[in-house]
Amino acid sequence: MLQSPVSRRHILGGAALLLPVAMLGGCATPLGSYGIDEGVRRLLTLSSERAFSRLIRPGGFYDDQLTRLTLPDTGGQNNVLAAVLRTNAVRSRIALALNDVAVDAADRATPVVLDAIRGLTLGDALAVLRGGPTAATDLLARETRGAVVEAMFPEFSNGLRSDATEILSAIVTAQTGIDYTAIARSAADQAGAAIFRAIGREEAAIRADPRRTGDPVLTALLLGTGR
Template sequence: MTACASPARRRLLVQSALLLPLLALPGCATTLGSYGVEEGVRRLLTLSSQRAFARLTEPGGFYDDQLTRLTLPDTGGNDVLGALLRTNAVRSRVAMALNDVAVDAAERATPVVLDSIRSMSVTDAIAILRGGPTAATDLLQRQVGGALVEAMFPEFSTGLRSDALEILTAVAGARTGIDYMALARTGAEQAGQAIFRAIGREESAIRADPRSTRDPALIALLAGSALVR
C-alpha cells in the first residue's frame, strides 16, 4: 500500500481484499448442500473479519471506538519528557497518533488473518458453532495471534518514529530518549487484541441474527440444521 494512496482508496483496497476470499468460498450463492461445517466456521470468520476491518480501516477506526481504542502506556521516571507524557493533553495527542498508526497496521494484518482463516485447522467445528458468541474468533486468535503482532510491528516501528516523535519533540523542544521499539511493540500487541475484539463483536452479531447476512449457508449452519446431521 503506497503512502500516497488516499484514505478512501486505501479503504476500498482493504475491503476488496477482504471480500474476494468470501466470494471464493464454495456455495456462496447456494443452499447448504454439501457445504461442510468446518468450512462454515471459516465462512463465519471471513465475514466477521470483513466487517471488523471495514470499521477499523476507516479514519479514526480504532480511536473512535472504546472497544478497540489503543492507550498510551504509563511512562515512569522524573525526567521532563516523562512528566510531559503524564499530562492529559500530550497523552491524548500521542494516543491519537498511536491509533492512526494502528489503522495503517490493520492493512498489514488483513492478509495474515485471511490466509490463516483459509488454512486453519478446525478440529471440532460443531463444538465451535455450538460454543459461545466468540468461539470461532477465540480459535482464530489462538492460531494467529502472534503472527498478527509480528506483521503489524514494522508499521508501528516506522509510524511512531514519524508521527509520535514529531509530537514529542514539539512539546519537549528537543529529541530526548524514549524507547520507541518498546512503544511500537506495545502498540502492535494492543492493536492485535483490538482486532480480535472487533472480529469477536461481529461474530456475536452474526450469531445473534444470521438471517441479516442473507447467506443461506450461514443461516442454515447457525440455525442448527447442519449440527444435527
C-alpha cells in the same frame, strides 16, 4: 481511509468463501453438500470483513471504545519527559497519533487474517459453532494473533519515529532514553487485541441473527447447531 489494492484483493478473495450452497464442495452433511468446517470459515470471513471495514476507516480505532489504543508504557524515559507524558493533553495527542497509525497497520493485517482463515485447522468445527458468541474468533486469535502483531509492528515502528516523535519534540528537547521499539511493540500488541475484539463483536452479532447475513449456508448452520 481508502482500502489499499492489497486489502481489496484479499477482502474479495475472502468473499469467495461466501458462495451459494450449490457451489460449495466438501463432505455431505444433513444441511447440504458442504462441511461444518466451511461454515466456521464463512462465519470468520464475514466477521473479519465487517470488522476491518470499520477499522480501516479514518478514526476506525479511536472512535470506538472497544478498539481505542492508549499510550503504552514509555519505559526508560527521562524524568522530565515522564512527567510531561502523564498530562492528559499530551497523552491524548499521542493516543490520536497511535490510533491513526493503527488504521494503516490494520490494513497490513487484513490479508494475514483472511489467509489464516482459509488455512485454519479445525479439530472440532461443530464444537466451535456450538460454543460461545465469540468461539470462532477466540480460536482464530489463538492461532493468528502473533502473525497479526508482527505484520503491524513495522507500521507502528515507522509511525512512532514520525508522528509521535514530532509531538514529543515540541514538548522537550532531551529525548534520550525513549525505547521506541518497546513502545511500537506494545502498541502493535494493543492493536492486535483490538482487531480480534472487533471481529468477535461481529461474530456475536451474526450468531444473534444469522438470517440478516443473507447467507443460507451460514443461517442453516447457526440455526441448526443449537447456537
